[in-house]
Amino acid sequence: MDRRSFIKKVGVGSLVAGSALAGATPALASKRRVNWKLVTTWPPNFPIFHQGVKKFAKDVKRMSRGRINIQVFAGGELIPALQSFDAVSQGTVEMGHGAAYYWAGKIPAAQFFTAVPFGMNAQGMNAWLYSGGGLELWREIYEPRNLVPFPMGNTGVQMGGWFRKKIDSPADLKGLKMRIPGLGGKVMAKAGVNPVLMSGGEIYTALERGTIDATEWVGPYHDQRLGLYRAAKHYYYPGWHEPGPTLELIINKAAWSDLAKELQMIIETAAAASNMWMLSEFEAKNLAALNTLKEKYKVQVHPFPKEVISTLRGYTQEVLEEEAAKDATFKRVYEAYRKFSANNAAWSEISEAAYANALKG
Amino acid sequence: MDRRSFIKKVGVGSLVAGSALAGATPALASKRRVNWKLVTTWPPNFPIFHQGVKKFAKDVKRMSRGRINIQVFAGGELIPALQSFDAVSQGTVEMGHGAAYYWAGKIPAAQFFTAVPFGMNAQGMNAWLYSGGGLELWREIYEPRNLVPFPMGNTGVQMGGWFRKKIDSPADLKGLKMRIPGLGGKVMAKAGVNPVLMSGGEIYTALERGTIDATEWVGPYHDQRLGLYRAAKHYYYPGWHEPGPTLELIINKAAWSDLAKELQMIIETAAAASNMWMLSEFEAKNLAALNTLKEKYKVQVHPFPKEVISTLRGYTQEVLEEEAAKDATFKRVYEAYRKFSANNAAWSEISEAAYANALKG
Numbered sequence: 001m002d003r004r005s006f007i008k009k010v011g012v013g014s015l016v017a018g019s020a021l022a023g024a025t026p027a028l029a030s031k032r033r034v035n036w037k038l039v040t041t042w043p044p045n046f047p048i049f050h051q052g053v054k055k056f057a058k059d060v061k062r063m064s065r066g067r068i069n070i071q072v073f074a075g076g077e078l079i080p081a082l083q084s085f086d087a088v089s090q091g092t093v094e095m096g097h098g099a100a101y102y103w104a105g106k107i108p109a110a111q112f113f114t115a116v117p118f119g120m121n122a123q124g125m126n127a128w129l130y131s132g133g134g135l136e137l138w139r140e141i142y143e144p145r146n147l148v149p150f151p152m153g154n155t156g157v158q159m160g161g162w163f164r165k166k167i168d169s170p171a172d173l174k175g176l177k178m179r180i181p182g183l184g185g186k187v188m189a190k191a192g193v194n195p196v197l198m199s200g201g202e203i204y205t206a207l208e209r210g211t212i213d214a215t216e217w218v219g220p221y222h223d224q225r226l227g228l229y230r231a232a233k234h235y236y237y238p239g240w241h242e243p244g245p246t247l248e249l250i251i252n253k254a255a256w257s258d259l260a261k262e263l264q265m266i267i268e269t270a271a272a273a274s275n276m277w278m279l280s281e282f283e284a285k286n287l288a289a290l291n292t293l294k295e296k297y298k299v300q301v302h303p304f305p306k307e308v309i310s311t312l313r314g315y316t317q318e319v320l321e322e323e324a325a326k327d328a329t330f331k332r333v334y335e336a337y338r339k340f341s342a343n344n345a346a347w348s349e350i351s352e353a354a355y356a357n358a359l360k361g
Numbered sequence: 362m363d364r365r366s367f368i369k370k371v372g373v374g375s376l377v378a379g380s381a382l383a384g385a386t387p388a389l390a391s392k393r394r395v396n397w398k399l400v401t402t403w404p405p406n407f408p409i410f411h412q413g414v415k416k417f418a419k420d421v422k423r424m425s426r427g428r429i430n431i432q433v434f435a436g437g438e439l440i441p442a443l444q445s446f447d448a449v450s451q452g453t454v455e456m457g458h459g460a461a462y463y464w465a466g467k468i469p470a471a472q473f474f475t476a477v478p479f480g481m482n483a484q485g486m487n488a489w490l491y492s493g494g495g496l497e498l499w500r501e502i503y504e505p506r507n508l509v510p511f512p513m514g515n516t517g518v519q520m521g522g523w524f525r526k527k528i529d530s531p532a533d534l535k536g537l538k539m540r541i542p543g544l545g546g547k548v549m550a551k552a553g554v555n556p557v558l559m560s561g562g563e564i565y566t567a568l569e570r571g572t573i574d575a576t577e578w579v580g581p582y583h584d585q586r587l588g589l590y591r592a593a594k595h596y597y598y599p600g601w602h603e604p605g606p607t608l609e610l611i612i613n614k615a616a617w618s619d620l621a622k623e624l625q626m627i628i629e630t631a632a633a634a635s636n637m638w639m640l641s642e643f644e645a646k647n648l649a650a651l652n653t654l655k656e657k658y659k660v661q662v663h664p665f666p667k668e669v670i671s672t673l674r675g676y677t678q679e680v681l682e683e684e685a686a687k688d689a690t691f692k693r694v695y696e697a698y699r700k701f702s703a704n705n706a707a708w709s710e711i712s713e714a715a716y717a718n719a720l721k722g
Binding site: 062063118122123124126219237238273280286301303345346359360 | 647716
């Protein structure tokens with residue numbers, strides 16, 4: 001029986017009498033134990049990503065004294081990895097962890113809440129989301145899907161990818177088959193690349209057999225584990241296509257609304273703490289892996305040539321304008337994102353970027 | 362009666378019988394309400410800093426369902442601002458919020474846990490503290506002072522300061538009186554500056570009257586509120602002396618140990634969330650303030666000349682070596698910090714710094 005039919009049946013008088021009881025509900029509700037399922041889009045034991053989600057679940061359980069018990073399932077353990085959006089939306093499970101740009105097919109604008117090519121880095125994304133109106137916009141856009149999103153994790157600037165041959169100019173990109181999803185793939189297509197989609201588990205074999213000529217993945221720490229250095233020797237930076245992807249926690253709206261306020265606050269705070277913890281882990285672990293790749297596996301690490309970068313930057317502008325023309329929500333989020341990121345870039349010129357130069361010059 | 366004398370008096374038999382009761386203790390203890398005082402080193406209503414601490418206290422109260430009630434006092438409201446370290450150490454109050462480098466007179470090594478000239482930015486500091494052993498070292502060093510520290514807030518890269526006259530070369534620094542504390546002040550002294558210490562409330566008048574020729578403070582958002590643009594027109598960047606100061610939460614060790622595990626976790630998690638929230642606020646608010654300073658108040662914003670930066674970087678090296686020679690703990694922390702920050706800088710070259718260039722080039 002839902003609240004509306006309840007009201008019809010018992011009438012207003014009973015409702016008034018019932019309001020004293022209603023006052024007691026939060027206290028009773030707050031003692032109820034909640035057993036939730038969280039499905040991720042990550043392979044089991046995927047370092048930092050899956051590990052961070054498990055730490056989050058453990059922290060939430062402890063902070064709530066066991067009132068929220070979250071069981072974590074890796075991608076494929078309970079449902080296929082990329083069905084988590086629908087599963088959480090429909091309430092089959094209560095929570096999901098992944099990245100908003102995986103849902104670009106359903107909500108093109110979602111991509112702005114992860115990363116866009118030549119967009120903001122981790123610090124900029126956090127400033128936008130927490131203090132620049134980004135999170136409010138994200139919530140508004142997920143609301144009709146019955147989802148409440150939270151930023152939870154960031155990989156930092158990724159690497160540009162692995163190439164079997166050296167890239168000396170934009171012409172060297174033409175005709176390459178590269179595993180690169182999303183907007184980055186669309187940008188590459190304009191440069192003459194044939195962008196290919198495949199899951200993490202398929203990449204190594206495809207690259208090793210020459211089915212693809214290049215691939216992007218994450219960064220040194222994760223790329224090393226995938227063994228990509230055995231299939232390609234040229235490792236390019238920076239990851240212009242993913243300059244600081246934000247990971248997301250999604251919660252079924254009804255499940256969330258049903259939660260006592262203090263439990264909501266525990267989840268929100270734990271997600272924010274995990275957001276920073278994951279970024280810190282990436283930052284702390286990438287360099288050692290990069291050194292191993294260079295020294296032990298003789299990987300050649302190169303910056304993309306300037307002309308390649310400026311070409312890709314130009315195409316990015318075109319891709320974003322084209323997508324904005326196709327979808328009103330994309331356009332709206334793009335405008336908010338662009339405004340904040342332009343300000344953020346101007347401030348960074350005076351602060352982070354100027355300081356990075358001061359360390360060298 | 363303490364536990365030891367209790368054991369002596371009641372004997373072992375009773376203790377065994379008592380162990381069933383002891384098993385019930387955590388649950389009883391966890392229902393106890395804790396009323397704590399938190400003193401900050403900040404002026405009342407100091408934006409972001411004080412605001413962030415109040416938000417932290419509110420979040421902790423809500424997450425713990427009122428079991429931890431933290432009353433926040435600004436600097437001077439309960440005790441003088443810079444006596445918070447001693448007050449928390451002695452247990453007069455349970456918590457303090459400030460910055461570790463304020464305690465350089467007691468623990469020179471504490472400076473590494475805030476910021477050192479030409480050291481790590483916010484992202485690097487967080488990586489070191491959370492994932493690189495930094496926090497463990499910090500806890501170890503504060504332990505004999507009965508303090509448990511937590512990173513809680515970061516200003517991001519600060520500005521280099523306000524100067525009444527333009528600085529075109531290192532020679533222009535000679536003879537200047539500048540309000541600049543800590544290691545930054547020591548570095549400036551080597552460049553011929555006369556570093557002066559004064560609290561925030563005194564700076565404007567001193568600069569306006571010419572008692573000092575220059576001052577550093579925080580960044581555009583805070584500097585604008587202090588009205589420094591009315592007393593000096595040259596505003597320099599970047600803040601080489603404070604490239605991403607971490608703020609600290611300190612908790613009296615006995616009070617902390619007495620806390621139920623889930624309440625400890627709530628405080629730790631809320632501190633981590635505040636850490637990122639404050640940085641995001643700074644990032645989001647500094648640019649608008651900088652634009653107001655430039656456009657409305659005709660402030661001239663300059664980068665420090667390259668030669669000034671390289672001179673100060675050289676002196677920084679000397680100052681750090683001198684301090685390390687004087688104090689074994691400083692030396693030990695310096696070595697750990699230097700090792701992590703060298704790795705972090707090498708990784709940043711490939712990631713953040715390379716990406717910042719890709720945005721421009």
